[in-house]
Amino acid sequence: MHAEVALKGRSFINALDFTPEEYEALFSLAEEIRTHPQDFTGACAGRVLATLFYEPSTRTRLSFEAAMLRLGGQVLSVADPQTSSVAKGESLADTIRTVAAYADLIVIRHPKEGAARLAAMYSPVPVINAGDGAREHPTQTLTDLYTIRTLKGRLSELAVAFCGDLRFGRTVHSLLRALSRYPGMRFFLISPEELRIPEFLREELSAQGITMEEREQMEEVLPFVDVLYMTRVQKERFLDEEEYLRLRDFYILTPDRLELLKKDAIVMHPLPRVTEIAYGVDADPRAVYFQQVRFGMYARMALILGILGVV
Ligand code: NCD
Numbered sequence: 001m002h003a004e005v006a007l008k009g010r011s012f013i014n015a016l017d018f019t020p021e022e023y024e025a026l027f028s029l030a031e032e033i034r035t036h037p038q039d040f041t042g043a044c045a046g047r048v049l050a051t052l053f054y055e056p057s058t059r060t061r062l063s064f065e066a067a068m069l070r071l072g073g074q075v076l077s078v079a080d081p082q083t084s085s086v087a088k089g090e091s092l093a094d095t096i097r098t099v100a101a102y103a104d105l106i107v108i109r110h111p112k113e114g115a116a117r118l119a120a121m122y123s124p125v126p127v128i129n130a131g132d133g134a135r136e137h138p139t140q141t142l143t144d145l146y147t148i149r150t151l152k153g154r155l156s157e158l159a160v161a162f163c164g165d166l167r168f169g170r171t172v173h174s175l176l177r178a179l180s181r182y183p184g185m186r187f188f189l190i191s192p193e194e195l196r197i198p199e200f201l202r203e204e205l206s207a208q209g210i211t212m213e214e215r216e217q218m219e220e221v222l223p224f225v226d227v228l229y230m231t232r233v234q235k236e237r238f239l240d241e242e243e244y245l246r247l248r249d250f251y252i253l254t255p256d257r258l259e260l261l262k263k264d265a266i267v268m269h270p271l272p273r274v275t276e277i278a279y280g281v282d283a284d285p286r287a288v289y290f291q292q293v294r295f296g297m298y299a300r301m302a303l304i305l306g307i308l309g310v311v
Helices: 020-035 059-070 092-102 115-122 138-152 170-179 199-207 241-248 289-308
Strands: 048-053 074-078 105-110 127-132 159-163 186-190 212-215 227-230 266-268
Touching: 020 138, 020 289, 048 059, 048 092, 059 074, 059 105, 059 127, 059 138, 059 289, 074 092, 092 105, 092 115, 105 115, 105 289, 115 127, 127 138, 138 170, 138 227, 138 266, 138 289, 159 170, 170 199, 266 289
Parallel strands: 048 074, 048 105, 105 127, 159 186, 159 227, 186 212, 227 266
Antiparallel strands: none
C-alpha cells in the first residue's frame, strides 16, 4: 500500500496551490519511490507527459522527463519553441489545446508571469508550472521542501537564509511563500539593495505576521542559519547588461566563508550556479545542491503519480 496522494486532475501553478498536508503526502510517496524504485517502474505505462519549454532549462525539463520515463510513461518534448508553430505566431491558448490532445499532463515554462495560469485555463488536462517569468516555480519548491524535510528532519523551527537575487528569483518567491506556513521559522534575506524581494511579496508576508531580517552582508548571518539558499543573479531579467555584471559577483560563497556556517547547516541552490558558489565548496558535506537535484526527480515522480491519479 503506497502513501495516498489525492491530487488527481489538479494543476500546480503556484506553491500555495497545495496544502502542507498535500505536500506531506507527496514527500511520503517520494520517499517510497526513492527507497523502492523498483515498485514504481511500470506505474505510468500508457500515459504521456508533454514538456513545453519557452525558456532554457536543464534540470527541470530533464527531471520531469526522467521521472516519467522511470515510471514507465512516455514523453513528448518541445525544448525550443522556435522549431514549433510558435514561430508561426500561434497563441499559447491554441498551442496548449493542441498539446492537450496528445498528452495526459503538460509541464510548461514560459518567460511571461501568469502564462502557466493561462495555459491551465485553456487546457483540458492538468498543467504544471515549471517557471513563469520571475513569479513562481512551484516544483522547485516541492523539491526544496522535500530536500529540507529529508536532510534536516523537519520543516519547522528552522532559520533559513536566502542569498542573491531575491527580486527576480522565482524559486525564492515560491519557497518563501511555502515556508511561511510552517511554525517557528526565521527568515534572513541577504541581497544588495537592487535585488531585494519585490514589495508585493514583502507586503504579503508581513500581512501574515512573518518577519524577515534583511541584510546586505552574508557574513553577519551565516553563523545563525540551518539552511543557506544561494541563488544565481537572473541575467535574463535584466535590461542592462552592465547592471547585471555589477551585481553578478556580489556574493560568492567560498570555503573560507563556509567556515562561518554551523556544522549541521545545509547549503542549497536550485542551480544552475554561475559564480555565486566557488567550486571549492562542493566537496563539503554541507553542500547538498547535487543531492537536491536527485531529490527533485523523486519529488516530480510523486507529483506525476498524484496528478495522474495512479496512486
Ligand atoms: C531555476 C529557475 O529556472 O528559476 N532553475 C531551476 O529550475 N532549477 C533557477 C535559476 O535559473 O537560477
